[in-house]
Amino acid sequence: MSISSERTPSTESARHGDAPELIAFEGVSKRFQRHGGQSLLRHLLGQVLGGGAVEPFYALRDVSFSLNRGESLAVIGRNGAGKSTLLSLVAGLCQPERGRVTVRGTVGALLELGTGFHPDLTGRENLHLNAALVGFSRRETLDAENEIIEFAELSGFIDEPIRTYSQGMTMRLAFSIAVHSRPDILMVDEVLAVGDARFQARCRERIFALRDAGCTFLFVSHAPRDVTEFCRRAILLEGGRVVADGDAASVLAEYQKSSGDGGC
Amino acid sequence: MPNPWRNAPNLFWQLVLKDFRVRYRNMSLGMFWSLLNPLVMMALLTFVFTRIYRAAEIPNFPVFVLCGIVPFNFFTLSWLTATTSIVDNARLIKRVAIPRVLIPFSTVVGNALHLCIQFGLLLAFVFAFGYRPNIHWLWLPVIWLLTILFACGVSLITAALNIFLRDIKYVVESANLVLFWLVPIFYPFSSIPGEFREVYQFNPVAALVLALRQILMFDTSPAGSLLWKLALVSVASLLVGIFVFRALERRFYEYL
Numbered sequence: 052m053s054i055s056s057e058r059t060p061s062t063e064s065a066r067h068g069d070a071p072e073l074i075a076f077e078g079v080s081k082r083f084q085r086h087g088g089q090s091l092l093r094h095l096l097g098q099v100l101g102g103g104a105v106e107p108f109y110a111l112r113d114v115s116f117s118l119n120r121g122e123s124l125a126v127i128g129r130n131g132a133g134k135s136t137l138l139s140l141v142a143g144l145c146q147p148e149r150g151r152v153t154v155r156g157t158v159g160a161l162l163e164l165g166t167g168f169h170p171d172l173t174g175r176e177n178l179h180l181n182a183a184l185v186g187f188s189r190r191e192t193l194d195a196e197n198e199i200i201e202f203a204e205l206s207g208f209i210d211e212p213i214r215t216y217s218q219g220m221t222m223r224l225a226f227s228i229a230v231h232s233r234p235d236i237l238m239v240d241e242v243l244a245v246g247d248a249r250f251q252a253r254c255r256e257r258i259f260a261l262r263d264a265g266c267t268f269l270f271v272s273h274a275p276r277d278v279t280e281f282c283r284r285a286i287l288l289e290g291g292r293v294v295a296d297g298d299a300a301s302v303l304a305e306y307q308k309s310s311g312d313g314g315c
Numbered sequence: 316m317p318n319p320w321r322n323a324p325n326l327f328w329q330l331v332l333k334d335f336r337v338r339y340r341n342m343s344l345g346m347f348w349s350l351l352n353p354l355v356m357m358a359l360l361t362f363v364f365t366r367i368y369r370a371a372e373i374p375n376f377p378v379f380v381l382c383g384i385v386p387f388n389f390f391t392l393s394w395l396t397a398t399t400s401i402v403d404n405a406r407l408i409k410r411v412a413i414p415r416v417l418i419p420f421s422t423v424v425g426n427a428l429h430l431c432i433q434f435g436l437l438l439a440f441v442f443a444f445g446y447r448p449n450i451h452w453l454w455l456p457v458i459w460l461l462t463i464l465f466a467c468g469v470s471l472i473t474a475a476l477n478i479f480l481r482d483i484k485y486v487v488e489s490a491n492l493v494l495f496w497l498v499p500i501f502y503p504f505s506s507i508p509g510e511f512r513e514v515y516q517f518n519p520v521a522a523l524v525l526a527l528r529q530i531l532m533f534d535t536s537p538a539g540s541l542l543w544k545l546a547l548v549s550v551a552s553l554l555v556g557i558f559v560f561r562a563l564e565r566r567f568y569e570y571l
Contacts, residue, residue: 083569143412145568158412166410169333171340176333183329184411188322212340 072153073236073267074118074141079150081111081136081291110136112291113150120235123268125278125299127306128288134271137288138238141269156235156267159185167225170214174205174224177213181225185232195231202257203227219247230257237261238269255280278303320414327417327424334425349432353384360384360501373503375444375532378437382527383500385433390466390520391491393426397470398477398487405571415567416560419474423466427459441531451530454537458526461549465519468552475563478570499524516544519552 084107111133118124126134139145140152142160167184168177178199182192200209203223213221229237239258258281262268270282278285278299285302287295289309295302342348360380373379400422401408401415408415477483498521499507507515516522522545526537 139409139568142410144409146565160410166406169337171337172333176336180329180333183322183326184407184413186322187325189325189328191322192325 071119072117073120073155074116074269075151075153076114076116076137076140077151077153079111079114079140079147079152080109081133081140081145082107082109082148084108109291111140111147111288114288114291114293115150116286116293116296118267118269120267121262121265122284123262123270123282125270125272125282125285125302126288127272127278127285127303129310132288133291134288135240136291138240138269138271141236141238154236157186157232158236158238159229159232159234160238160240168213168221171212173212174200174209174216178209178224178228181228182232185228187232199224199227199231202231219250223250226254226257230261234266236267236269238271240271275303275307323414323417326413327421330417330421331425331428334422335428338425338429346432349429350436353381353388353433353436356384357381364501378440378444378446378532379503379528380501381437381440382531383498383524385430385437386462386520386523386527387495387498387500388433389426389430390462391494392429393423393466394470394473395484395487395491396426397422397466398473399484400470401474401478401567402481402571409568409571415564416471416557419470419560420467423463423470426466427463437531446531446534449530449534451534451536454526454530458523458530458537458542458545461545462519462523464553465545465549468549468554468556471553471556471560475560475567478567479563494520497521516541517548519545519548522548 114133114137116124126137128134136145138160140147141154142158143154146152167181169180172180175196178196179192182195182199187195200206203220203226205220205224208216208220213224216224237258258268262281268281270278272278272281282299284297285295285299286293287302287306295305339346357377357380361377364380365376397419400418404418407413408418473483473487497515497518504512504515504525516525522541526541526545529535529537
């Protein structure tokens with residue numbers, strides 16, 4: 052799980068005045084080269100000598116949707132449907148090839164477990180580092196420090212290295228930092244599956260509290276219960292396209308029908 | 316409008332601290348290792364060039380050679396670690412929207428902190444050999460700062476390129492090997508043939524070594540011609556580095 056800082060994508064435009072949408076995607080397409088992670092000299096040489104460009108892969112095609120303040124949206128779809136790419140675009144981590152992404156406000160994210168944590172550093176040192184990654188100043192970190200540690204229930208272990216922590220403890224710390232950053236938009240990418248029942252209950256409670264306080268959620272989950280519990284609305288992605296957008300329960304039903312099983 | 320540079324100073328400092336802490340956390344001897352490398356190199360080079368191969372009679376050869384090793388160690392280590400810093404932090408970069416340029420910068424500055432220990436060693440030897448502080452020591456922060464800027468500049472270029480061509484790391488390793496011979500670590504500037512001297516001074520690492528010896532061993536200020544070359548190359552490489560990095564940054568996500 053990780054925490055992403057606030058950030059305004061370069062594609063943002065604030066000229067809609069105080070329009071209610073926090074997030075707006077207009078005909079967004081995102082393309083990747085097929086050998087994305089493996090860029091070596093021989094690929095370049097191959098392209099130059101072979102003449103043929105590598106066929107691109109579209110992670111998102113012509114995606115449009117908007118999300119208002121206080122609304123919560125579940126993004127569902129099979130692995131590789133484009134869910135993570137969509138979240139990355141919202142966070143401003145990459146830019147679309149076509150279309151426009153508008154994000155207003157600060158974006159926080161709970162992503163994979165442990166990103167941004169260094170195992171050899173203590174809980175407190177990681178807390179300071181992660182708070183900085185989320186955009187805290189030194190002063191803000193010191194002010195929130197005790198509250199973060201208390202919420203994570205790590206008072207006795209905070210000066211131990213993270214590598215001695217259980218997965219659940221690491222999760223609690225990351226979650227605690229993320230919710231204390233009070234973002235306008237909080238992205239949650241299938242992290243609630245980790246941690247014991249008691250901690251999951253606390254997370255839920257906290258998410259509800261944040262939602263009631265006006266925080267907008269962007270939710271990726273494979274658990275049908277989470278989807279309907281947290282979000283009224285859902286979009287279904289299939290092969291990078293939005294194939295359904297509407298009431299969470301009915302979009303979920305459609306997804307379960309198309310994938311032919313009970314899981315999400 | 317929120318912007319990712321808000322509180323960047325805190326983030327920068329935290330990244331530097333992380334590098335520094337991680338380096339020493341799991342070493343039982345900690346900083347001792349930082350001193351061992353230059354000490355061994357100093358002893359070895361002193362032995363070779365005063366006992367085996369007596370090229371030039373250089374007084375106080377240990378101090379002379381340490382003036383070369385310390386900047387060389389700083390530069391090569393910073394350059395190499397900063398070159399791979401973006402790839403090493405790929406998970407972070409793909410998940411967190413931070414000003415990415417801070418990562419190579421913080422790696423170089425983290426190395427500079429680490430270097431302070433080695434510089435302390437150099438000063439200890441300077442004192443042990445009977446040299447004393449003088450007014451020209453005021454140049455020390457200036458020449459170090461300029462060289463750090465140079466290291467940042469070249470690192471930004473190679474760190475960005477290393478994402479698209481992972482082989483860049485090996486190019487840097489080889490370049491560092493070449494640099495060992497092209498920086499006057501164990502030979503004096505006066506041994507360099509006249510026609511190469513001008514060009515030679517454009518290498519900021521060599522310029523730093525020459526300036527250090529002027530200040531610490533010869534009680535004089537570094538030559539003006541040397542200083543402006545150092546400043547020129549450092550600032551220029553920093554500007555080019557920022558430009559290249561910003562231009563390539565947009566496509567990092569796809570290639571990491």
